[in-house]
Amino acid sequence: MKLLLFLVLITTSQLKAQNLIIAHFDPFDGAKVNNSETVAQMVYKELKSMGINASLCPLQTSFEKAYPQLKNCLQNIEADLVIGLGETGCKLKAEFVGRNLDKTYGPDNLGVERNNTPIIATGAPYLSLRYPLPQMYCGLSTEERKRLNLSNNAGSFVCNNVAYQMRYFHPEKMVGFIHVPSHFCKNLKQTNKENSQIITKMITVALSTEDNGPYLPHESNSEEIPITKDQLRKASRSVDNKCYQDFYSRLRRVDSRGFWPF
16 A cells, blocks of 8 residues: 655654644645645644644655655754654554565655665664654543554555654654545545544644653653563553553554564
8 A cells, every 4th residue: 555654743842842843745646635735734724823833844755855855854943753644544543663664566756666675774674663652642532542543554655764764863853653544535524624633632742741651752761662562561561541551452452464573
């Protein structure tokens, strides 16, 4: 499945946002629009209305161009938290694993195809996307959590490529991403409205969350989201909040197409 990405980058200081970059991708594969840009614009406007200093960062759907363009945005605006939202399928999905693999089922916007190519030759096969996803998840209502799927398969197209490089080259930053429904999905106007509200809420939680200890990633600690079933089992037993326990229990049950690496 072809996957597009927009990335949201947030700077926090003493639990307060200073700079927020929302990056989105251009239309792909002959489409007139990219739903990542549509949702990015909606989230951007909502955050601006809340007084959050947000900026947009457009990216090309290209293995060679996307990460350098994002890196250029980072050089202009310092950021600590990177949250990606990509276009794929027809569900809202939060990812927590980046894979060191490019594999295409058709070219990117510059005609580039890759066949089981490592993103970083010396990089680890998998990297945890260290961002406050447990807190963001628990900041949602019960009904909103039902709309948010948790996934350990970010695909092998440009979105995963950019997220993996961000996590690899910027280990000091918090990096993650969420996928939004593709431009061809039904009832998109309504689902975009609902999903943009959920994403906005998750971002505001991420900007205000505190350092609550083990297994809860935060800019002031070195915690990561576990990516093995044994680690996730330990996490679900170690956190003392019922919602966090539910979050890690859900992660343990996630295995999109049998992709668990361990």
